Amino acid sequence: MTEKSTGQAVLIVGSVALDNVRTPFGEVREALGGAAVYSSIAASYFAPVRLVGVVGTDFPREHMQFLTSRNIDLAGMQIVSGLTFRWSGSYEFDLNQAHTLETQLNVFQHFCPDIPESYRDSNYVFLANIDPELQLRVLDQVQSPKLTVCDTMNFWIENKRDCLLEVLKRVDVAFMNDAEARQLCGTFSLVKAARQIRELGPPVVIVKKGEHGAVMVTDSAYFAAPSYPLEEVIDPTGAGDSFAGGFIGYIAATDDISEANLRKATIYGSTLASFNVQDFSLRRLASLTAGDIADRYCEFKQIAHFEALE
Amino acid sequence: MTEKSTGQAVLIVGSVALDNVRTPFGEVREALGGAAVYSSIAASYFAPVRLVGVVGTDFPREHMQFLTSRNIDLAGMQIVSGLTFRWSGSYEFDLNQAHTLETQLNVFQHFCPDIPESYRDSNYVFLANIDPELQLRVLDQVQSPKLTVCDTMNFWIENKRDCLLEVLKRVDVAFMNDAEARQLCGTFSLVKAARQIRELGPPVVIVKKGEHGAVMVTDSAYFAAPSYPLEEVIDPTGAGDSFAGGFIGYIAATDDISEANLRKATIYGSTLASFNVQDFSLRRLASLTAGDIADRYCEFKQIAHFEALE
Numbered sequence: 001m002t003e004k005s006t007g008q009a010v011l012i013v014g015s016v017a018l019d020n021v022r023t024p025f026g027e028v029r030e031a032l033g034g035a036a037v038y039s040s041i042a043a044s045y046f047a048p049v050r051l052v053g054v055v056g057t058d059f060p061r062e063h064m065q066f067l068t069s070r071n072i073d074l075a076g077m078q079i080v081s082g083l084t085f086r087w088s089g090s091y092e093f094d095l096n097q098a099h100t101l102e103t104q105l106n107v108f109q110h111f112c113p114d115i116p117e118s119y120r121d122s123n124y125v126f127l128a129n130i131d132p133e134l135q136l137r138v139l140d141q142v143q144s145p146k147l148t149v150c151d152t153m154n155f156w157i158e159n160k161r162d163c164l165l166e167v168l169k170r171v172d173v174a175f176m177n178d179a180e181a182r183q184l185c186g187t188f189s190l191v192k193a194a195r196q197i198r199e200l201g202p203p204v205v206i207v208k209k210g211e212h213g214a215v216m217v218t219d220s221a222y223f224a225a226p227s228y229p230l231e232e233v234i235d236p237t238g239a240g241d242s243f244a245g246g247f248i249g250y251i252a253a254t255d256d257i258s259e260a261n262l263r264k265a266t267i268y269g270s271t272l273a274s275f276n277v278q279d280f281s282l283r284r285l286a287s288l289t290a291g292d293i294a295d296r297y298c299e300f301k302q303i304a305h306f307e308a309l310e
Numbered sequence: 311m312t313e314k315s316t317g318q319a320v321l322i323v324g325s326v327a328l329d330n331v332r333t334p335f336g337e338v339r340e341a342l343g344g345a346a347v348y349s350s351i352a353a354s355y356f357a358p359v360r361l362v363g364v365v366g367t368d369f370p371r372e373h374m375q376f377l378t379s380r381n382i383d384l385a386g387m388q389i390v391s392g393l394t395f396r397w398s399g400s401y402e403f404d405l406n407q408a409h410t411l412e413t414q415l416n417v418f419q420h421f422c423p424d425i426p427e428s429y430r431d432s433n434y435v436f437l438a439n440i441d442p443e444l445q446l447r448v449l450d451q452v453q454s455p456k457l458t459v460c461d462t463m464n465f466w467i468e469n470k471r472d473c474l475l476e477v478l479k480r481v482d483v484a485f486m487n488d489a490e491a492r493q494l495c496g497t498f499s500l501v502k503a504a505r506q507i508r509e510l511g512p513p514v515v516i517v518k519k520g521e522h523g524a525v526m527v528t529d530s531a532y533f534a535a536p537s538y539p540l541e542e543v544i545d546p547t548g549a550g551d552s553f554a555g556g557f558i559g560y561i562a563a564t565d566d567i568s569e570a571n572l573r574k575a576t577i578y579g580s581t582l583a584s585f586n587v588q589d590f591s592l593r594r595l596a597s598l599t600a601g602d603i604a605d606r607y608c609e610f611k612q613i614a615h616f617e618a619l620e
Contacts, residue, residue: 093498188403190521191539211500212522213534224523224613226534229501263616303534304614306573 008252009048009073011145012040012245013113013138014128016053016077020088020102021280023095025234031281032063034085035128035151038238041285042245042272043126044070045293047252050119052076052138054111056084066286076116080107095233095277096210115141124252126244127171129153132163139170147257149173149248150202151240157184169201172257175244177208190215191222204262206247206269208240216266221259225266226303228274228296235280239273242285246272267304271296318562319358319383321455322350322555323423323448324438326363326387330398330412331590333405335544341591342373344395345438345461348548351595352555352582353436354380355603357562360429362386362448366394366417376596386426390417405543405587406520425451434562436554437481439463442473449480457567459483459558460512461550467494479511482567485554487518500525501532514572516557516579518550526576531569535576536613538584538606545590549583552595556582577614581606 014036020029036053043049049072057079067074085108088101113134120143127135127150135150142148148171156164157180164184168174174197176184181193190207194217197205208214213227247269254261271293276285324346330339346363353359359382367389377384395418398411423444430453437445437460445460452458458481466474467490474494478484484507488500495503500517504527507515518524523537557579564571581603586595 189541192541195541209522212519213536215539222539222613223616224536224539225616226523226536229525229532229534231499231502231505260616267616301617303532304616306533306535306570306577306614307611308618 008124008255009050009122010043010124010126010248010252011050011052011115011119011122011142012036012043012126012128013052013115013134014039014126014130014241015085015108016055016059017085017087017108018059019237019281020086021235021237022090023235023280024091024093025232026280028235028280032066033087033237033281035130035238035241037067038241038276038282038285039126039128039245039248040067040072041070041282042242042269042276043249043252044072045246045272045288045290046249046268047124049073049249050076050122052113052115052119054078054080054085054107056080056082056107059084070286076114076119078111078114082107089237091236095236098236113138123147123255124248125149126248127151127167128241128244129156132156132160132167135167136163136170139167146255147172147248147251149175149244151175151244152180154180154183165200168197171202173204173206174202175206175208175240177210177240181207206266208243210236210239214243214266214270216262218259218262221263223263223266225270226300227270228300229303230274230278233277236277237281238285239277242276243269243273245269267297267300268293271300318434318565319360319432320353320434320436320558320562321360321362321425321429321432321452322346322353322436322438323362323425323444324349324436324440324551325395325418326365326369327395327397327418328369329547329591330396331545331547332400333545334401334403335542336590338545338590342376343397343547343591345440345548345551347377348551348586348592348595349436349438349555349558350377350382351380351592352552352579352586353559353562354382355556355582355598355600356559356578357434359383359559360386360432362423362425362429364388364390364395364417364421366390366392369394380596386424386429388421388424392417399547401546405546408546423448433457433565434558435459436558437461437477438551438554442466442470442477445477446473446480449477456565457482457558457561459485459554461485461554462490464490464493475510478507481512483514483516484512485516485518485550487520487550491517516576518553520546520549524553524576524580526572528569528572531573533573533576535580536610537580538610539613540584540588543587546587547591548595549587552586553579553583555579577607577610578603580610
């Protein structure tokens, strides 16, 4: 790896899981999943990825091989005696809302993200949804990243609020979905919530709204990204993670954190998320070409622009 | 009025009402309202308007004067012995959903839209939300409009479905909100619903999604218009009507039904709707300047565009 591409690698820390998922369109069992996996695969279309996570000794070898084949460095992947984290969930026809049926933390319960020495110079860092204490631990270990991005979930908002607020003080970009933003701020208005989250620290807030797209709020911009118009969402699992992965992967690849580039990154995030939900697990996300991604990005322009349309 | 501006006038047919509205931000009583009023005021910023509606003899003279002052031709306004249509509604913190407290149809119950001879050459026609039988009656009376636009509501979808389907076969543009589109098509997916509505007749379908903006679907385009990011919506009454009025008013003014212009019209519709919800009744909508409208239109460009941003 050249000096340049090393500098632009994305460090991703989060869960690696085996998922059972049921939606109105079918189901999968023991499928590769987890926030760090979805985001790493998405980011890998743009930049080399360094994944820090944990799996049990039962974790299928072919999954490791698959991740490696996608230019994902697994030097930071801990393999611990025991079973891999498992999540079982289902979705009704309103596919915006996951219903967790079962969570078996297994080896993930005692996960402690130790960032390998060789990863600590990472300029782009994505803290996928894990305990905010662990997110802080990662922030303590990286040297001077150009951009840090975090995600979270309702559980931490309820149970580790102070710790999460500490994370928000220290990151550059906070991702949240609409329900989480409302919950954190105690307000129905997402516009108000986005402002309030920015006031908690992160200069950039991205609120994901599922079928309604996403908004990115900075000190100078309010950018509304549409969602890609799919008649059917087959499996929304990992949509938010592939969004964040596409977002930070594109920024790392371009090494440009200007507002104009953050907008494009938001659309690339939406692009990756839109592919992800078109099939179960990583079936669609794993087999994209650069042309697929470029074509859909252009489609987003046709969807969103209303003047000077090319 | 010159020959040219006559040709570009917008004919609007619908309700004229006195509203009692309560939202978490306050209330108004006996305020000027009704779909035809909201849409006419919005359209009047772009083009001359010909309003066909009915009021009772109790309808305040100052409201008539106000409408006339906005370049709205009232030759088609019927004044009938009795009381004006009254609607009472309230909104909770989720301002997307109106709760009707009381409807007094009064003179509106026997409203029969007779289009004055001088209006029958109107090129641009908006059938605001009224009984689809009456909408058909209007379509029978106009000569050969360039663009007909309809709106509707859940009551007609439930109770006059066949008649509504007949309207949809005959109009060029159908407006519906998200709940109505889902109800009409029996599907949760708005993308699917928009396609299905197009298959019922109208070449252009616009689905309004409140705080999530609107989508316009044609045979060649899927255009997602964001909503304007307001921290507080004071009173959503008339939002959909001012949207439709701004939309058709802009098209009439430009006399251009190309897809590119329909997109711009959708943003002008969103612009007018966004002003409308910033205050009760017509307080904000009635006092806009051309500069207010142009500035907000430009803001929409900043909100939606992600490449070649000026």
